Amino acid sequence: MLNFILKGILRDRSRSLLPIILIATGVFSTSLYYSFIRGYERISIDSSARYDTGHVKVITRAYADELDEKPYDLCLMEADEMLSKLNKEYPQLNWYERIQFGGLVDVPDAQGETIVQGESAVMAVDLSVDSDELKLLNLRDALRKGKLPAVSNEVVLSIGLFKKLGVDLGDDISLITATMYGGMAVGNYQVTGVMEFGIPVLDRGMMMMDISDARQLLDMNDGVGEILGIYKDDQYHWKESAAISEQFTKKYSDPNDEFSPVMLPLHKQGDMESMLSWMGSAIFILIGFFVFIMGLVLWNLGLINGIRRYGEMGLRLAIGEHAGHIYISLIKEAVLIGFLGSLIGTAGGVGFGYWLQNHPFDMSHYLSNATVMMTPDISADVNWFSYVVGFIPGFLATIVGAGFAALAVFRRSTASLFKELEN
Amino acid sequence: MKIALVTLMVLIFAGYLLADTAEEIIIKIDDNLYSDSQIIESRMVIEGRRGSREIATKSWTRGSNDSFTEYLSPPREAGTKMLKLDDKLWIYDKNSDRIIQMSGHLLRQSVNGSDLSYEDFMDENNYQESYIPSIEGEEQYLGRDCWILLLTAKDAGVTYFQRRLWVAKEIYLPIKEELYGESGTLLKRIELSDIRQVKTRWYPYKIFYKDILNTKGKGTTLEIDSIDMDADIPESVFSKASLRK
Numbered sequence: 001m002l003n004f005i006l007k008g009i010l011r012d013r014s015r016s017l018l019p020i021i022l023i024a025t026g027v028f029s030t031s032l033y034y035s036f037i038r039g040y041e042r043i044s045i046d047s048s049a050r051y052d053t054g055h056v057k058v059i060t061r062a063y064a065d066e067l068d069e070k071p072y073d074l075c076l077m078e079a080d081e082m083l084s085k086l087n088k089e090y091p092q093l094n095w096y097e098r099i100q101f102g103g104l105v106d107v108p109d110a111q112g113e114t115i116v117q118g119e120s121a122v123m124a125v126d127l128s129v130d131s132d133e134l135k136l137l138n139l140r141d142a143l144r145k146g147k148l149p150a151v152s153n154e155v156v157l158s159i160g161l162f163k164k165l166g167v168d169l170g171d172d173i174s175l176i177t178a179t180m181y182g183g184m185a186v187g188n189y190q191v192t193g194v195m196e197f198g199i200p201v202l203d204r205g206m207m208m209m210d211i212s213d214a215r216q217l218l219d220m221n222d223g224v225g226e227i228l229g230i231y232k233d234d235q236y237h238w239k240e241s242a243a244i245s246e247q248f249t250k251k252y253s254d255p256n257d258e259f260s261p262v263m264l265p266l267h268k269q270g271d272m273e274s275m276l277s278w279m280g281s282a283i284f285i286l287i288g289f290f291v292f293i294m295g296l297v298l299w300n301l302g303l304i305n306g307i308r309r310y311g312e313m314g315l316r317l318a319i320g321e322h323a324g325h326i327y328i329s330l331i332k333e334a335v336l337i338g339f340l341g342s343l344i345g346t347a348g349g350v351g352f353g354y355w356l357q358n359h360p361f362d363m364s365h366y367l368s369n370a371t372v373m374m375t376p377d378i379s380a381d382v383n384w385f386s387y388v389v390g391f392i393p394g395f396l397a398t399i400v401g402a403g404f405a406a407l408a409v410f411r412r413s414t415a416s417l418f419k420e421l422e423n
Numbered sequence: 424m425k426i427a428l429v430t431l432m433v434l435i436f437a438g439y440l441l442a443d444t445a446e447e448i449i450i451k452i453d454d455n456l457y458s459d460s461q462i463i464e465s466r467m468v469i470e471g472r473r474g475s476r477e478i479a480t481k482s483w484t485r486g487s488n489d490s491f492t493e494y495l496s497p498p499r500e501a502g503t504k505m506l507k508l509d510d511k512l513w514i515y516d517k518n519s520d521r522i523i524q525m526s527g528h529l530l531r532q533s534v535n536g537s538d539l540s541y542e543d544f545m546d547e548n549n550y551q552e553s554y555i556p557s558i559e560g561e562e563q564y565l566g567r568d569c570w571i572l573l574l575t576a577k578d579a580g581v582t583y584f585q586r587r588l589w590v591a592k593e594i595y596l597p598i599k600e601e602l603y604g605e606s607g608t609l610l611k612r613i614e615l616s617d618i619r620q621v622k623t624r625w626y627p628y629k630i631f632y633k634d635i636l637n638t639k640g641k642g643t644t645l646e647i648d649s650i651d652m653d654a655d656i657p658e659s660v661f662s663k664a665s666l667r668k
Binding site for chain 2 (some may be wrong): 052062071073074104106108112113114117125174176178179180181183184186187188258259401
């Protein structure tokens with residue numbers, strides 16, 4: 001029977017071609033969209049963790065309240081002691097000290113008079129030769145010119161700031177900011193290199209210096225803005241990070257002391273939670289939308305097909321075939337069409353997804369004004385769900401659509417059949 | 424009866440003639456607060472979230488346009504100098520040996536984490552020059568009879584578009600001030616106390632500033648240790664060369 005139906009589908013292309021193309025297109029889009037969203041999510045988490053949030057972050061309660069402003073005046077003191085505790089109690093993570101602050105870069109002439117000034121966001125990290133930060137922040141690859149700071153009072157500038165200030169390697173610049181107590185702080189530095197991360201928000205106006213220089217400048221001895229924790233396997237463990245954050249905060253934080261430490265998991269920082277939950281919702285909204293639209297389209301296609309095969313149905317009923325049998329055969333046809341369409345769509349979606357996974361495309365043009373901490377090379381992320389996310393809805397939608405359309409069989413009258421056939 | 428009525432009318436008319444107008448009040452306030460030159464030694468006590476800090480300074484002021492300030496303590500800040508000439512402000516940082524001209528958004532930054540901005544520091548024009556006054560009313564404040572004066576900026580270049588002053592009547596000195604932006608938002612509150620007579624003037628020796636928008640801090644108190652009005656200040660003080668001396 002199936003063989004007979006399959007032959008009918010293959011030989012009568014007007015019966016199957018359009019539905020198969022439609023299903024394949026829908027399944028292809030869904031599968032690819034899912035893989036793309038997953039890739040986008042992975043890259044968002046990875047970039048955010050490396051450059052901003054960590055998988056978890058230890059800060060003071062006061063700092064947490066104004067997290068977006070990076071209020072280093074509300075920093076964590078006795079950072080060394082805290083760091084050794086974190087290394088001991090949470091060995092599954094690597095821990096990194098960071099200070100982020102803003103300042104005005106002033107370029108002097110030979111007489112010390114200002115030539116040009118520009119605002120800068122400063123990221124202070126451990127830049128020593130054996131520091132893991134070099135790999136975590138991809139600093140060696142990001143270096144476009146010059147070298148990384150090797151001694152005290154050396155800095156690297158982002159490409160945007162370097163161009164804006166019109167400086168050259170080896171030039172002296174001053175950074176004007178405020179100490180953690182609010183006093184004016186001015187430091188003199190030599191520009192040793194130029195960085196380009198491909199992340200617009202970093203490339204626009206960032207300066208990077210060693211954390212010991214920042215501590216000296218900001219009068220922040222043994223203080224640290226943030227301590228970032230990154231899982232050693234580089235994967236974000238959502239549930240575990242939430243659990244250890246809660247455990248840490250319960251153990252070390254005092255609600256009455258605004259400078260006591262708290263730990264925040266990545267998804268509880270800034271807009272990350274809403275962004276990640278939006279991505280999760282987007283997939284399910286897409287699947288629901290896809291099933292609804294495809295069901296509707298296929299139902300209509302079934303109805304049109306029913307009109308086209310009006311005579312055939314009448315004849316089959318007239319020669320004694322039961323309406324129920326015809327209905328089942330139409331469903332079987334739909335099963336085969338749905339299977340073929342979904343198979344082709346999945347193969348295309350997953351195949352293109354794999355290609356995108358290995359050939360990321362550059363979205364820097366669209367992200368040039370973005371404020372998100374994210375690399376512009378967006379790739380897909382294919383996993384087992386990419387195979388079923390389009391296939392199952394595509395397959396089911398075909399059957400549901402055909403199921404509704406084929407109900408017309410039961411209303412088919414054969415009384416005027418021969419008159420119809422004569423016409 | 425007629426005589427009494429005429430006497431009453433004369434008294435009312437005389438009272439009207441003798442009453443201070445808003446313009447006269449701010450002239451008298453300016454006479455109290457501003458002199459041709461002055462040397463002030465003061466301490467700024469900044470109440471921050473991590474505790475309080477004290478910064479001692481010595482300032483030389485000439486007219487309402489020029490001033491020179493040197494930080495005396497704490498050690499990290501000592502030696503930092505600020506020079507204001509007309510509408511320009513330079514800061515010398517001894518740690519970096521740099522002279523920085525403050526401009527743009529830097530002027531809106533807090534001075535040493537206090538409730539004063541560099542713009543406040545620049546804003547030394549007297550009231551008559553910058554504002555049009557009007558009397559809003561009268562009330563008792565801290566046991567003193569006060570006029571409530573509303574000062575509205577003459578032009579847009581002024582840091583605070585409006586100021587509301589509670590002026591103590593018997594000494595022609597504001598004892599409370601509220602500073603507003605152009606939108607009408609209250610930006611700062613100032614309380615002036617420990618008022619002492621300096622030669623022929625009345626001068627507040629303690630000024631409390633609160634930046635309303637800065638919810639982190641608890642306010643800044645400027646305590647004046649000594650003041651020398653109409654002091655003789657050498658011309659060389661008000662030059663960029665004096666910053667590195």
